[in-house]
Amino acid sequence: MRIDVVSIFPEYLSALDLSLIGKAREQGLLQLTVTDLREFTADRHRTVDDTPYGGGAGMVMKPEPWALALDAARTRGPAAAGAPEQRPVLVVPSPAGEVFTQATARELALREHLVFACGRYEGIDERVVEWSREHFEVRPMSLGDYVLNGGEVAVLAMVEAIGRLVPGVIGNPESLVEESHAEGLLEYPVYTKPALWRDRPVPEVLLSGHHGRIARWRRDRQLQRTAARRPDLVAALDPAGLDRADRDV
Numbered sequence: 001m002r003i004d005v006v007s008i009f010p011e012y013l014s015a016l017d018l019s020l021i022g023k024a025r026e027q028g029l030l031q032l033t034v035t036d037l038r039e040f041t042a043d044r045h046r047t048v049d050d051t052p053y054g055g056g057a058g059m060v061m062k063p064e065p066w067a068l069a070l071d072a073a074r075t076r077g078p079a080a081a082g083a084p085e086q087r088p089v090l091v092v093p094s095p096a097g098e099v100f101t102q103a104t105a106r107e108l109a110l111r112e113h114l115v116f117a118c119g120r121y122e123g124i125d126e127r128v129v130e131w132s133r134e135h136f137e138v139r140p141m142s143l144g145d146y147v148l149n150g151g152e153v154a155v156l157a158m159v160e161a162i163g164r165l166v167p168g169v170i171g172n173p174e175s176l177v178e179e180s181h182a183e184g185l186l187e188y189p190v191y192t193k194p195a196l197w198r199d200r201p202v203p204e205v206l207l208s209g210h211h212g213r214i215a216r217w218r219r220d221r222q223l224q225r226t227a228a229r230r231p232d233l234v235a236a237l238d239p240a241g242l243d244r245a246d247r248d249v
């Protein structure tokens with residue numbers, strides 16, 4: 001998979017050199033390029049923003065540098081190299097986007113080229129988004145209902161969520177099966193040694209060695225925890241995926 005990120009703060013993305021994603025890049029499972037939007041300006045001040053038409057507070061990102069930066073990112077990908085089966089995806093982080101979920105991460109992990117356009121200020125001139133639809137599948141994406149100062153932190157989160165789903169990136173793919181949101185439920189609580197810590201024992205069933213009882217206990221904790229913390233997820237569950245014991249929880 002190839003990922004391009006365009007930002008006026010490329011250093012913000014240096015965390016992607018570390019940990020799991022950094023290792024995946026070293027192994028060639030992921031090719032990631034971060035470019036500075038200001039490389040695509042032509043004036044002495046490297047201007048990327050201007051005042052909004054119609055008035056109002058803040059500044060808006062100018063279209064010209066974005067068009068050049070997105071053309072450069074696009075031509076780095078496989079579609080531009082004469083294999084246009086799949087258009088690249090342009091992810092535009094914005095509190096006005098669609099909510100990014102585990103389902104979105106799974107979907108984007110199957111694509112061969114993702115381009116992330118980090119806006120700052122009040123956002124990017126809307127014509128950039130419209131023009132981009134000629135070359136990209138455009139996906140305005142939000143992390144949730146709160147406002148960040150720019151797309152960079154959101155891109156760190158999204159690239160990590162997507163990158164870990166790329167085959168080979170996580171050593172033991174079984175760890176993806178039981179984590180939160182894998183089946184629309186939150187994960188069960190976990191414990192390690194010592195078996196007794198500050199007068200608190202580990203739930204006895206986990207020491208029993210009885211795999212069936214452990215699986216049932218974990219499933220019950222998942223259902224209870226999801227009902228308490230995320231009733232919206234319980235409401236969205238497919239009843240066909242619940243067994244009889246689930247309904248008794």
Ligand code: 6GU
Nearest residue numbers: 093094143144146148154
């Ligand atoms: Cl993706 N961007 C910004 N600027 N703010 C956000 C967001 C994204 N998601 C939630 N808040």
